[in-house]
Amino acid sequence: MTDSGTEETNDFRAGFVSFVGRPNVGKSTLTNALVGEKVAITSSKPQTTRRAIRGIVHREDGQLILVDTPGMHRPRTLLGERLNAIVQTTLGDVDVIGFCIPANEKLGPGDRFINEQLESFPKAKKVAIVTKIDAASRPAVAEQLLAVSELRDWAAVVPVSAQSSIQLDILSAELIRLLPVSPQLYPTEQTTDEGLEARISEFIREAALEGVHDELPHSLAVTIDDIIERDDRELVEIYANVFVERDSQKAIIIGKGGSRLGAVGATAREQIEPLIGKQVFLSLRVKVAKDWQRDPKQLGRLGF
Numbered sequence: 663m664t665d666s667g668t669e670e671t672n673d674f675r676a677g678f679v680s681f682v683g684r685p686n687v688g689k690s691t692l693t694n695a696l697v698g699e700k701v702a703i704t705s706s707k708p709q710t711t712r713r714a715i716r717g718i719v720h721r722e723d724g725q726l727i728l729v730d731t732p733g734m735h736r737p738r739t740l741l742g743e744r745l746n747a748i749v750q751t752t753l754g755d756v757d758v759i760g761f762c763i764p765a766n767e768k769l770g771p772g773d774r775f776i777n778e779q780l781e782s783f784p785k786a787k788k789v790a791i792v793t794k795i796d797a798a799s800r801p802a803v804a805e806q807l808l809a810v811s812e813l814r815d816w817a818a819v820v821p822v823s824a825q826s827s828i829q830l831d832i833l834s835a836e837l838i839r840l841l842p843v844s845p846q847l848y849p850t851e852q853t854t855d856e857g858l859e860a861r862i863s864e865f866i867r868e869a870a871l872e873g874v875h876d877e878l879p880h881s882l883a884v885t886i887d888d889i890i891e892r893d894d895r896e897l898v899e900i901y902a903n904v905f906v907e908r909d910s911q912k913a914i915i916i917g918k919g920g921s922r923l924g925a926v927g928a929t930a931r932e933q934i935e936p937l938i939g940k941q942v943f944l945s946l947r948v949k950v951a952k953d954w955q956r957d958p959k960q961l962g963r964l965g966f
């Protein structure tokens with residue numbers, strides 16, 4: 663017992679939350695929707711999230727720091743192994759793990775595999791998030807909620823749609839409720855602590871991935887050589903490299919007469935300009951780094 667008879671009124675909560683789940687279940691989209699600013703890349707191709715990107719949700723009752731992890735999967739390459747290592751260290755450190763399961767797909771072995779992995783993180787509270795409820799009928803959502811509830815004793819089970827903004831507030835409130843009482847951990851104006859360079863690279867990667875098929879997503883990395891602010895004009899020059907593994911992939915990225923690369927640059931610029939608040943001149947060079955996913959030296963050079 664304490665000697666103060668007063669009730670604790672200041673119960674602001676803050677802490678770290680990580681969303682896990684199979685590739686393509688909507689983790690990045692959910693992060694963006696909660697934070698309200700584009701911080702993680704999304705793509706209809708699986709496994710495109712490579713870094714632990716943080717988005718920060720500021721509310722009156724608390725602060726949610728979202729650590730976006732790559733999808734958990736069985737590693738096939740050295741890159742895959744490093745991604746899994748990121749997931750392990752990230753999850754060992756968070757207050758809450760949000761396990762995302764889409765409403766429009768039956769629970770499968772992939773989900774059960776991840777659910778079992780969650781046992782390795784006893785410190786974190788576990789919340790089930792049934793995503794994409796806009797894409798399933800009401801009875802199907804209800805059935806999925808029931809199936810998910812049977813997996814374990816969750817701290818909460820929340821159905822959401824990031825795309826149609828359904829139940830996002832309720833999810834934020836539920837997650838904050840599970841965080842420790844704590845002072846604010848980041849200043850209110852901050853929505854991500856990722857560096858500018860990293861965010862620009864992600865935008866370029868995302869633009870380059872649009873409309874490409876099959877294995878190309880795994881073979882793409884972007885590095886930034888230079889970001890130059892021009893004194894004479896309201897202009898920022900950005901010099902970036904797009905790395906692929908094979909000459910054939912280089913041809914795909916560049917397109918006929920450079921048409922595709924031009925479109926990639928234009929799309930990326932549209933994302934980068936609001937971020938920087940200035941006009942951007944973007945120079946993209948496509949380079950081949952043979953088998954970079956399997957070569958530790960090249961992985962290091964490309965920032966993994």
Ligand SMILES: Nc1nc2c(ncn2[C@@H]2O[C@H](COP(=O)(O)OP(=O)(O)OP(=O)(O)O)[C@@H](O)[C@H]2O)c(=O)[nH]1
Nearest residue numbers: 685686687688689690691705708709711733824825
């Ligand atoms: N209908 C519907 N589609 C969604 C919703 N959220 C995400 N999606 C779609 O699902 C696909 C995957 O979304 P992401 O957010 O990239 O998924 P992710 O889990 O982060 O994927 P990885 O980066 O591969 O781990 C995209 O095509 C999204 O547009 C949703 O609420 N409703």
